[in-house]
Amino acid sequence: MAFKAFQTEGKLYLILDFLRGGDLFTRLSKEVMFTEDDVKFYLAELALALDHLHSLGIIYRDLKPENILLDEEGHIKLTDFGLSKESIDHEKKAYSFCGTVEYMAPEVVNRRGHTQSADWWSFGVLMFEMLTGTLPFQGKDRKETMTMILKAKLGMPQFLSPEAQSLLRMLFKRNPANRLGAGPDGVEEIKRHPFFSKIDWNKLYRREIHPPFKPATGRPEDTFYFDPEFTAKTPKDSPGIPPSANAHQLFRGFSFVAIASDDESQSMQTVGVHSIVQQLHRNSIQFTDGYEVKEDIGVGSYSICKRCIHKASNMEYAVKIIDKSKRDPTEEIEILLRYGQHPNIITLKDVYDDGKYVYVVTELMKGGELLDKILRQKFFSEREASAVLFTITKTVEYLHAQGVVHRDLKPSNILYVDESGNPESIRICDFGFAKQLRAENGLLMTPCYTANFVAPEVLKRQGYDAACDIWSLGVLLYTMLTGYTPFANGPDDTPEEILARIGSGKFSLSGGYWNTVSDTAKDLVSKMLHVDPHQRLTAAQVLSHPWIVHCDQLPQYQLNRQDAPHLVKASRYLFTQSDLITFTANELLL
Numbered sequence: 001m002a003f004k005a006f007q008t009e010g011k012l013y014l015i016l017d018f019l020r021g022g023d024l025f026t027r028l029s030k031e032v033m034f035t036e037d038d039v040k041f042y043l044a045e046l047a048l049a050l051d052h053l054h055s056l057g058i059i060y061r062d063l064k065p066e067n068i069l070l071d072e073e074g075h076i077k078l079t080d081f082g083l084s085k086e087s088i089d090h091e092k093k094a095y096s097f098c099g100t101v102e103y104m105a106p107e108v109v110n111r112r113g114h115t116q117s118a119d120w121w122s123f124g125v126l127m128f129e130m131l132t133g134t135l136p137f138q139g140k141d142r143k144e145t146m147t148m149i150l151k152a153k154l155g156m157p158q159f160l161s162p163e164a165q166s167l168l169r170m171l172f173k174r175n176p177a178n179r180l181g182a183g184p185d186g187v188e189e190i191k192r193h194p195f196f197s198k199i200d201w202n203k204l205y206r207r208e209i210h211p212p213f214k215p216a217t218g219r220p221e222d223t224f225y226f227d228p229e230f231t232a233k234t235p236k237d238s239p240g241i242p243p244s245a246n247a248h249q250l251f252r253g254f255s256f257v258a259i260a261s262d263d264e265s266q267s268m269q270t271v272g273v274h275s276i277v278q279q280l281h282r283n284s285i286q287f288t289d290g291y292e293v294k295e296d297i298g299v300g301s302y303s304i305c306k307r308c309i310h311k312a313s314n315m316e317y318a319v320k321i322i323d324k325s326k327r328d329p330t331e332e333i334e335i336l337l338r339y340g341q342h343p344n345i346i347t348l349k350d351v352y353d354d355g356k357y358v359y360v361v362t363e364l365m366k367g368g369e370l371l372d373k374i375l376r377q378k379f380f381s382e383r384e385a386s387a388v389l390f391t392i393t394k395t396v397e398y399l400h401a402q403g404v405v406h407r408d409l410k411p412s413n414i415l416y417v418d419e420s421g422n423p424e425s426i427r428i429c430d431f432g433f434a435k436q437l438r439a440e441n442g443l444l445m446t447p448c449y450t451a452n453f454v455a456p457e458v459l460k461r462q463g464y465d466a467a468c469d470i471w472s473l474g475v476l477l478y479t480m481l482t483g484y485t486p487f488a489n490g491p492d493d494t495p496e497e498i499l500a501r502i503g504s505g506k507f508s509l510s511g512g513y514w515n516t517v518s519d520t521a522k523d524l525v526s527k528m529l530h531v532d533p534h535q536r537l538t539a540a541q542v543l544s545h546p547w548i549v550h551c552d553q554l555p556q557y558q559l560n561r562q563d564a565p566h567l568v569k570a571s572r573y574l575f576t577q578s579d580l581i582t583f584t585a586n587e588l589l590l
Helices: 024-031 036-055 117-132 142-151 162-171 187-191 201-205 276-281 330-339 370-376 382-401 456-482 495-504 512-516 519-528 539-543 565-576 578-589
Strands: 002-007 012-016 068-070 076-078 291-299 303-310 316-323 348-353 357-362 414-416 426-428
Touching: 024 068, 036 076, 036 117, 036 187, 036 201, 117 162, 291 316, 330 348, 330 357, 370 382, 370 414, 370 456, 382 426, 382 456, 382 539, 456 512, 456 519, 456 539, 519 539
Parallel strands: none
Antiparallel strands: 002 012, 068 076, 291 303, 303 316, 316 357, 348 357, 414 426
């Protein structure tokens, strides 16, 4: 979409959408090929775009992955209309020899004139490339490629579905009049093809269908989905045919006309942060160039967290310094980039790599750990506990819906961003053990796209991991209500003793501190801590439980909680052993 246009005497400036998801070519080059469900989505959106152009009498003529961009939600947009031809209908033809040769239709190659049907041939080439990772017609040079387009028999890969093979054959008709989409019904012929039988075209048009891939775009200026080969170049003017001498009013009515400045011809300087990809593979920028490191905040087995100050703005942040020899932080960084804009997920600010360590800069959690703060409160009611659990579970539900499991929801990873203590200031942190659901080809998936492309054992594992997240929240709820954990009796408990109690699934919900807790709260705790992960509540079911839904009707009197220091320490000990406990418990249940 063009927002504005500016001109000087010698130049025209078009202000367009900045599509941070990059181009389909870069993604295809990384993934090699897409699943058929991915291809259906992209081709369906592309068909709507081409139909819109055709309805305006425009032939696009340059359809290729490089000219298909992804917005921040993962929807496609066509770009680069430099070769498009307007004022063409079904009765008229264009004769220019233009486009990228591998995607040219036969009638473009032989220069006998072409119509909008040429775009549907290119549509087929794009489909073939996305499904197979190769081009259907590609010779050793330009001449041989054109000969193949005109004469070669299409080699149809047999691993493609019958519907995909059928659509390709109907698009690769060398007689443009016989090509699917060239008939009187136009794009409706393509929409009716069995390959698109599962596409709801009305929902697709309204953008109500979730794309199979959502770019991990954390900040407005991020460019890491664009190939560094291009982003590292010095910007240059696009070539254009010089206008005639009397064309000084060629762009009359545009947004702004400026007098050419003396330095306009000088090379523009690239501005903006380095992309994450560049930072992970190039060492031109050092963390200490931009930040001053302060005291330790926390220490882990493979990382250390410190407070730091941004030198230019004097703003405080936290930096997690990860030893690359002990853990690959790529998955964690991708998750933070993709989902860190959620109000209750810690926000990623920057990433650096010095070869040995990766520096992950995030917002600073000044309010401390959630459980510490709650257990120190003199007055704490069920109503307050319900509000806290709602915020955390709502965030976990969001992650699970995106195919992300945290797998390490211990109190030290649930913090307050400030001292207010409001549930809104809660942040889920440390995604070092988190996983994103992926198809067999490594492609990121969301649950609605998993049915045909994720191995059963992967789905099974994902289900256990999601159930473990709920189990962790159940332990957290139990501790908020009573002041101690369900499975640890003291600081001297060994992991083996704790595991034995977890495996038995037995814990007390009566007597002592439970006498002041409502029955609905006890019911929720028991269902979140069910020993069988298949019977354990999901995040959505937790949110629909009466104890959450009717929060405003819960008691406001103070909970009678244990505040003995050794039991609080025991609760912390249990959670910090959660890596071992979660893993071992899952293995026992598999």
